Amino acid sequence: MKEPGLDLVAEARRQWVAHGWTGPDRGMAAVVSLMRAQQIVLGRLEEVVRPYGLSYARYEVLTLLSFTRRGELPLSKIGDRLQVHPASVTGAVDKLEQQGLVVRVPHPEDRRAVLARITDQGRRVAEQSTAALNEGPFADIGLAADQAERLLELLAELRRSAGDF
């Protein structure tokens, strides 16, 4: 047994209140919950996707490409859509390229830009890993459907108020 039975977030919140920090205690608890939940969920995703030789970050890139008309996108667009730093995109594409799931091709009009294009093998891997995610973590995130929907709304509200869209 390694289960302390205690909710660490509730524990932290009690500390906050005990120190007289009532008010911020709610936000603190929400923040800590968020971090922890993300950690758990991401762990699951990585697990599911690993057998396909992917990390979740690279899975996102691959899937994004598979959704585009021509299967290609400038790296900058990838960064925009996925909300990650250009350097991260470079790294992900490097790895995907050396795995043969993507190739870099020059942009036909803008010689500064580079397109990442998904390969046939890349498409196969994208399909398979998506299927695995759809059957696993995406099918059940540990909440009832209406709860998941409500969570989604609250997170959207949080993101909205942070200017995410």
Add this chain to the structure above:
Amino acid sequence: MKEPGLDLVAEARRQWVAHGWTGPDRGMAAVVSLMRAQQIVLGRLEEVVRPYGLSYARYEVLTLLSFTRRGELPLSKIGDRLQVHPASVTGAVDKLEQQGLVVRVPHPEDRRAVLARITDQGRRVAEQSTAALNEGPFADIGLAADQAERLLELLAELRRSAGDF
């Protein structure tokens, strides 16, 4: 202006539905929201805490220590409470130690164990950074109080069903 006005999560969900993946689309959207929200929130926290020479990870360690009776804890306990890998704790304590916010002292009974003890300076930094967080991100996470509370509950439920406690 660089605001596309579009919610990228809603966009992804549309793609899912368009591909006939209805059902998992909800979980997918919830997961992606969660990741994005965490990214946003963590970014805020790092920002607030940086002026004190801390990262959020190290802030957590420091605060945890400040809450204990004697201001010290074996590294293993820190890992348990914060739910992070032992190697991460070693790294965080290394850094805190070289910043003079913490010292390593031998465990009086178990010679394998090492205690991290917060220093006076560490306490000051912990206080100040906590105050900053309490006035900033913790006071307002971008949701009304009842919404934040509801979010907290949903995340707790998610964590619970993942066996987090």
Add this chain to the structure above:
DNA sequence: CGCGCTTGCTTGGGAGCCAAAGCAATGGTT
């Protein structure tokens, strides 16, 4: 007693993210 499993920490390596700097190509301005 002593062998062996467990526990506690550290080290080394991989991967991700970000910030800042460098370089090339663009494109608007004068």
Add this chain to the structure above:
DNA sequence: AACCATTGCTTTGGCTCCCAAGCAAGCGCG
């Protein structure tokens, strides 16, 4: 046409997290 700010990508370096391996100390069992 010449200039210079902007854009697109890469590189380097810092930080976090994890895994796996290594080593020391504790503990339990025959």
